[in-house]
Amino acid sequence: xxxxxxxxxxxxxxxxxxxxxxxxxxxxxxxxxxxxxxxxxxxxxxxxxxxxxxxxxxxxxxxxxxxxxxxxxxxxxxxxxxxxxxxxxxxxxxxxxxxxxxxxxxxxxxxxxxxxxxxxxxxxxxxxxxxxxxxxxxxxxxxxxxxxxxxxxxxxxxxxxxxxxxxxxxxxxxxxxxxxxxxxxxxxxxxxxxxxxxxxxxxxxxxxxxxxxxxxxxxxxxxxxxxxxxxxxxxxxxxxxxxxxxxxxxxxxxxxxxxxxxxxxxxxxxxxxxxxxxxxxxxxxxxxxxxxxxxxxxxxxxxxxxxxxxxxxxxxxxxxxxxxxxxxxxxxxxxxxxxxxxxxxxxxxxxxxxxxxxxxxxxxxxxxxxxxxxxxxxxxxxxxxxxxxxxxxxxxxxxxxxxxxxxxxxxxxxxxxxxxxxxxxxxxxxxxxxxxxxxxxx
Amino acid sequence: xxxxxxxxxxxxxxxxxxxxxxxxxxxxxxxxxxxxxxxxxxxxxxxxxxxxxxxxxxxxxxxxxxxxxxxxxxxxxxxxxxxxxxxxxxxxxxxxxxxxxxxxxxxxxxxxxxxxxxxxxxxxxxxxxxxxxxxxxxxxxxxxxxxxxxxxxxxxxxxxxxxxxxxxxxxxxxxxxxxxxxxxxxxxxxxxxxxxxxxxxxxxxxxxxxxxxxxxxxxxxxxxxxxxxxxxxxxxxxxxxxxxxxxxxxxxxxxxxxxxxxxxxxxxxxxxxxxxxxxxxxxxxxxxxxxxxxxxxxxxxxxxxxxxxxxxxxxxxxxxxxxxxxxxxxxxxxxxxxxxxxxxxxxxxxxxxxxxxxxxxxxxxxx
Numbered sequence: 001x002x003x004x005x006x007x008x009x010x011x012x013x014x015x016x017x018x019x020x021x022x023x024x025x026x027x028x029x030x031x032x033x034x035x036x037x038x039x040x041x042x043x044x045x046x047x048x049x050x051x052x053x054x055x056x057x058x059x060x061x062x063x064x065x066x067x068x069x070x071x072x073x074x075x076x077x078x079x080x081x082x083x084x085x086x087x088x089x090x091x092x093x094x095x096x097x098x099x100x101x102x103x104x105x106x107x108x109x110x111x112x113x114x115x116x117x118x119x120x121x122x123x124x125x126x127x128x129x130x131x132x133x134x135x136x137x138x139x140x141x142x143x144x145x146x147x148x149x150x151x152x153x154x155x156x157x158x159x160x161x162x163x164x165x166x167x168x169x170x171x172x173x174x175x176x177x178x179x180x181x182x183x184x185x186x187x188x189x190x191x192x193x194x195x196x197x198x199x200x201x202x203x204x205x206x207x208x209x210x211x212x213x214x215x216x217x218x219x220x221x222x223x224x225x226x227x228x229x230x231x232x233x234x235x236x237x238x239x240x241x242x243x244x245x246x247x248x249x250x251x252x253x254x255x256x257x258x259x260x261x262x263x264x265x266x267x268x269x270x271x272x273x274x275x276x277x278x279x280x281x282x283x284x285x286x287x288x289x290x291x292x293x294x295x296x297x298x299x300x301x302x303x304x305x306x307x308x309x310x311x312x313x314x315x316x317x318x319x320x321x322x323x324x325x326x327x328x329x330x331x332x333x334x335x336x337x338x339x340x341x342x343x344x345x346x347x348x349x350x351x352x353x354x355x356x357x358x359x360x361x362x363x364x365x366x367x368x369x370x371x372x373x374x375x376x377x378x379x380x381x382x383x384x385x386x387x388x389x390x391x392x393x394x395x396x397x398x399x400x401x402x403x404x405x406x407x408x409x410x411x412x413x414x415x416x417x418x419x420x421x422x423x424x425x426x427x428x429x430x431x432x433x434x435x436x437x438x439x440x441x442x
Numbered sequence: 443x444x445x446x447x448x449x450x451x452x453x454x455x456x457x458x459x460x461x462x463x464x465x466x467x468x469x470x471x472x473x474x475x476x477x478x479x480x481x482x483x484x485x486x487x488x489x490x491x492x493x494x495x496x497x498x499x500x501x502x503x504x505x506x507x508x509x510x511x512x513x514x515x516x517x518x519x520x521x522x523x524x525x526x527x528x529x530x531x532x533x534x535x536x537x538x539x540x541x542x543x544x545x546x547x548x549x550x551x552x553x554x555x556x557x558x559x560x561x562x563x564x565x566x567x568x569x570x571x572x573x574x575x576x577x578x579x580x581x582x583x584x585x586x587x588x589x590x591x592x593x594x595x596x597x598x599x600x601x602x603x604x605x606x607x608x609x610x611x612x613x614x615x616x617x618x619x620x621x622x623x624x625x626x627x628x629x630x631x632x633x634x635x636x637x638x639x640x641x642x643x644x645x646x647x648x649x650x651x652x653x654x655x656x657x658x659x660x661x662x663x664x665x666x667x668x669x670x671x672x673x674x675x676x677x678x679x680x681x682x683x684x685x686x687x688x689x690x691x692x693x694x695x696x697x698x699x700x701x702x703x704x705x706x707x708x709x710x711x712x713x714x715x716x717x718x719x720x721x722x723x724x725x726x727x728x729x730x731x732x733x734x735x736x737x738x739x740x741x742x743x744x745x746x747x748x749x750x751x752x753x754x755x756x757x758x759x760x761x762x763x764x765x766x767x768x769x770x771x772x773x774x775x776x777x778x779x780x781x782x783x784x785x786x787x788x789x790x791x792x793x794x795x796x797x798x799x800x801x802x803x804x805x806x807x808x809x
Binding site: 282283284285286287291292294295296297298299300301302304307308357394395403407 | 456459468469470471472474476478499501502503504505538540541543568570595596597598601
């Protein structure tokens with residue numbers, strides 16, 4: 001065995017291969033030291049082997065941590081997954097000794113809530129499933145495992161409630177997972193792109209780090225994909241309205257959360273249409289404003305040398321750069337960027353006569369209302385939507401904006417997320433409880 | 443590549459549709475001159491056409507009392523359209539009528555024939571139908587040149603005067619363009635226009651001009667204007683007065699209703715107008731609390747009814763129908779071409795039967 005492995009891994013210094021001998025037995029072990037927890041190796045193999053309290057060949061067959069590995073072709077992959085290969089009496093066994101470096105005690109960072117659970121999913125699959133299982137203690141919770149990525153062979157777990165899940169969605173997900181051909185898949189977002197989100201304006205599955213959202217999803221008949229090495233789960237199928245729901249909406253008082261929900265939709269409409277409407281109204285239909293506002297806008301714009309759409313593009317460019325910078329910058333400098341950008345730039349741009357003061361307000365409203373959207377990947381999609389809408393606004397005014405918005409609505413209504421209508425208002429997947437065994441196996 | 447052909451095709455279709463509905467020219471708000479009021483006068487003696495006066499707003503980022511600046515431009519031309527076109531070469535920005543809130547006809551124009559000048563107002567697309575229309579006395583140009591002291595932004599006085607945001611006077615009857623055009627075109631209803639005149643450096647609107655389909659025929663004084671307002675609009679923020687034994691008593695109205703019926707009685711027709719008015723004393727001699735209010739009410743009933751009847755008869759004598767009695771008649775009688783002819787013969791001999799029921803609700807004082 002060792003010779004073959006030695007030829008498979010040509011120049012890996014961290015590959016450990018040993019032939020050990022005690023009174024009765026010669027065993028061969030091989031593992032990649034950097035992937036494995038050496039204390040496990042010594043606990044399960046070296047110590048029992050050298051102490052000889054039991055005959056080691058019997059121990060190997062009785063202890064369930066050792067699994068037989070028949071196929072020599074799988075040796076390399078098994079080693080790379082952090083297993084120890086062990087040959088006893090000509091039979092090869094594998095032992096899971098993987099040591100995975102991951103974030104300890106993961107806290108929610110992306111989707112924060114005030115009163116909900118604060119723990120997030122883990123970057124390790126096993127831990128994540130542990131978290132989910134402990135919150136969803138039901139024998140119907142099914143866990144399937146596969147790998148994606150021709151090279152990276154990343155482990156993916158499919159979680160669903162086998163009584164509630166929609167069978168057609170499940171088969172579609174399985175097929176799509178099998179068809180993925182990209183060599184490397186590192187993050188949940190990458191997986192969602194490979195699953196069919198590549199050219200879409202709106203995300204068709206939800207990326208979340210919250211176990212409570214995952215559990216509600218599973219209970220609602222949705223499928224959850226967990227990826228080894230990523231603390232974000234994918235929930236699918238998703239509807240547009242799911243993305244507007246924060247988990248808080250289940251915890252906080254009823255009327256307040258309804259109002260917040262209304263506020264969010266208003267914010268979405270504002271953030272998409274406001275820059276385009278500004279151009280359209282200021283340049284085509286100033287009679288839409290009240291007289292007072294018209295005169296004050298006309299007054300504040302009188303010093304601006306550029307047409308309104310250049311003004312909008314300048315300001316939107318600034319604000320997008322600002323957001324991008326504050327995401328990318330290290331935490332310690334991040335606040336500097338916002339201060340410099342927000343306070344100094346906004347003031348100065350207006351005083352220099354580059355943009356009107358109304359435009360500053362428009363820009364901040366657009367930026368702030370964009371942050372109201374609770375799920376990050378939807379927020380990104382919405383952030384993009386205002387730009388295409390500027391084009392009809394520049395050429396056709398308010399009627400152009402209306403047609404543009406109509407196009408978005410038509411597109412949304414046409415979208416399907418894994419065969420399910422994306423823009424469905426009543427988004428609960430019909431429960432199939434009691435219909436035992438409808439989805440039993442692949 | 444085929445997967446891209448369908449979206450591209452869709453995009454082409456959408457673009458075609460969108461191009462078909464394209465808006466008017468791209469011109470930023472700061473490249474437009476907002477006309478806030480437009481005055482139409484007949485051309486000076488010996489010339490044909492019109493003399494057009496525009497009041498243009500000069501926008502300023504500061505909005506504070508007295509900061510309003512305007513520019514007034516006057517030009518003579520044979521048609522209004524030509525005048526506007528000529529005016530464009532006098533100013534540096536595009537004229538925009540989107541915020542023009544007042545179209546003022548000069549008194550001399552309205553006394554001869556206003557129909558031709560209406561054409562432009564009713565056809566031009568950026569003229570808003572909610573704009574106010576009025577008569578300028580002695581002419582529109584004088585009114586246009588008034589620059590009230592305390593305006594916060596150009597034209598604010600006009601907007602506040604006619605709109606409901608600012609002053610609410612029972613003497614100001616605002617007439618909006620859509621209603622004016624409707625009254626000009628409708629059988630059985632005649633146009634009215636408030637008369638705006640200059641006093642010191644401001645406007646005064648107290649009188650109402652009654653028009654037939656072509657020109658100004660009569661004018662209501664402030665009291666008649668208020669009465670008109672009470673009968674037609676049931677305008678509650680007004681007063682009624684009565685003279686009782688040498689004292690003038692004034693009631694401020696809290697609620698007012700008015701309705702009328704046109705009935706055939708004997709040979710002729712009678713218009714029965716009933717008004718119910720409730721209110722409290724605003725001006726009364728001391729001791730009114732202890733008097734018999736039924737007698738006071740009766741005096742009010744008689745005097746207000748007489749006043750209303752005088753107004754109706756004055757209107758009838760002028761041969762116009764600003765209340766829309768004719769429209770009511772047409773609406774409530776079988777409709778054929780004969781109906782209108784009937785009404786035309788009925789109206790000059792129509793009798794008026796006015797009954798007012800005043801209900802005094804309090805003395806206005808705390809006892």
